[in-house]
Amino acid sequence: MRRHNVDWLTKWEPSRVPGSPDAVEDRQAFVARCAARARETQLGIGHGFGIFVDGYFAGEINVNAIQRGPFQNAYVGYWIDERRAGRGYxxxxxxxxxxxxxxxLLLHRVQVxxxxxxxxxxRVxxxxxxxNxxxxxxxxxxxxAWEDHVRYAITAEEWTVRRDELLTAWAY
Incomplete structure (x- = not known):
C-alpha cells in the first residue's frame, strides 16, 4: 500500500533520517518500525490504528507524542490510500x-x-x-524542505460540547 502511494504521500510526510533504512522497501526496517510502534503503545506515548474500508487496509491514523503532566496533549497524524481519498474515511x-x-486516554488536547x-x-x-x-x-x-504547518486543535471541553454531533455526523 505504501509503495503504491509513494508519490501521493512523500510531499506531505516528514523526511526520513538520512542513512536510515526505508520501512517501505526494507522488510527488517518495517519489522523494526512495528516493534517501535508496539513499544510506544506499551509506554503510553503513541497509538497506531489502521483505516480499513470494506475489510481492506486503506490507511493509517496515529496518536503520537503523548505528553502527560500539565500538558495532557497528543498529535494526530494520518494518511489514506489515494484511491480512497475524499470519501470521508x-x-x-x-x-x-x-x-x-x-x-x-483522558487527554486534554489533540492537535493536527x-x-x-x-x-x-x-478540509478534514x-x-x-x-x-485553527x-x-x-x-x-x-x-x-x-522545512515546511510551514497550520496547527489545528480541539480540547476536552470542546469535545464534550461537540461529541454527539461529531459522532452522529461521522461515526454512526
Whole structure:
C-alpha cells in the first residue's frame, strides 16, 4: 500500500533520517518500525490504528507524542490510500481517534499540523470544526524542505460540547 502511494504521500510526510533504512522497501526496517510502534503503545506515548474500508487496509491514523503532566496533549497524524481519498474515511477516523484520546486516554488536547497547501487534509480539520491556531513557520522537514504547518486543535471541553454531533455526523 505504501509503495503504491509513494508519490501521493512523500510531499506531505516528514523526511526520513538520512542513512536510515526505508520501512517501505526494507522488510527488517518495517519489522523494526512495528516493534517501535508496539513499544510506544506499551509506554503510553503513541497509538497506531489502521483505516480499513470494506475489510481492506486503506490507511493509517496515529496518536503520537503523548505528553502527560500539565500538558495532557497528543498529535494526530494520518494518511489514506489515494484511491480512497475524499470519501470521508479520514474525518470518520479522526473523530473516532478523538473519542479514544479524550475518553480512553483522558487527554486534554489533540492537535493536527498540516502543510498549508495540503487542502484536502485542511478540509478534514475544517469539516470537523477543529480550531485553527495559526501557522507554525518551518515546523517540520518534509521531503527535504522545512515546511510551514497550520496547527489545528480541539480540547476536552470542546469535545464534550461537540461529541454527539461529531459522532452522529461521522461515526454512526
Amino acid at each position: 479520514v474525518p470518520e477516523s479522526l473523530v473516532l481517534v478523538a473519542r479514544y484520546a479524550f475518553e480512553d 499540523a498540516i502543510i498549508p497547501r495540503n487542502t484536502a487534509s485542511r 480539520a475544517e469539516k470537523l470544526g477543529l480550531r 491556531e495559526g501557522t507554525a513557520e518551518r515546523y517540520l522537514e518534509i521531503n527535504g
